[in-house]
Amino acid sequence: MIGRLNHVAIAVPDLTVASDMYRDTLGAQVSPPQREPDHGVTVVFVELPNTKIELLEPLDETSPIAAFLERNPAGGIHHICYEVEDIYAARDQLKAKGARVLGTGEPKIGAHGKPILFLHPKDFNGTLVELEQV
Amino acid sequence: MIGRLNHVAIAVPDLTVASDMYRDTLGAQVSPPQREPDHGVTVVFVELPNTKIELLEPLDETSPIAAFLERNPAGGIHHICYEVEDIYAARDQLKAKGARVLGTGEPKIGAHGKPILFLHPKDFNGTLVELEQV
Secondary structure, three states, rough: OOOEEEEEEEEEEOOHHHHHHHHHHHHOEEEOEEHHHHEEEEEEEOOOOOEEEEEEEEEOOOOHHHHHHHHOOOEEEEEEEEEOOOOHHHHHHHHHHOEOOOOOOEEEEEOOOOOEEOHHHHHOOOOOOEEEEO | OOOOEEEEEOOOOHHHHHHHHHHHOOOOOEEEOEEEHOOEEEEEEOOOOOOOOEEEEEEOOOOOHHHHHHHHHEEEEEEEEEEEEOOHHHHHHHHOOOOOOOOOOOEEOOOOOOOOEEHHHOOOOOOEEEEOOO
């Protein structure tokens, strides 16, 4: 079912510092910061040859990643995102296997403009998993 | 400097459960478990079209990931690994930028038989970063 690793998302307390570090210290190609008000974050894309890293800074204290940064003030890996061909088929297959889908269970439109779902970390080795239909 | 994302490593308390979950629930291709006594882990490779996930179970309580699992009993993302062309050039560039290399600072031979280094998570947004020369 799962296809490519679409991205690894890293929550960071300071996007400028994190972006400079990926560009200047690790020598990677980084995008300009993009505000995503619908998702409560500003994001910088680190473009690697085979996938991307997304550096996420909360827009305010209501951001979905604000609580994560309170627990992990230095930042940390927040989730990984796998691509699927059909988000509804994926959801139904996962639910049939007993895996928990977060929220209402209905796909939402994610930051890339495509349908996404998040899966419960307790069902996936403590890892928050996003699925994105591509 | 950094190239491809070589892998994402996830520490898991039970490799059989985690491996079955990736194969049966997420529908991914998983390898048989491989014991890596030199690195204190048994590993299962989840092969994705563009990269891989490594599921790591400690061989015993002296394993480098045993303490991580004590803090995160359900498991969690342990590190991410970026490829570099020249591990010594990468190390020297990182040290010149003030980033800390773990251990002696000399590359070791990693689980794939190639030279590796680990970088201090405090310098990289709370993320343990491995560099592997390919």
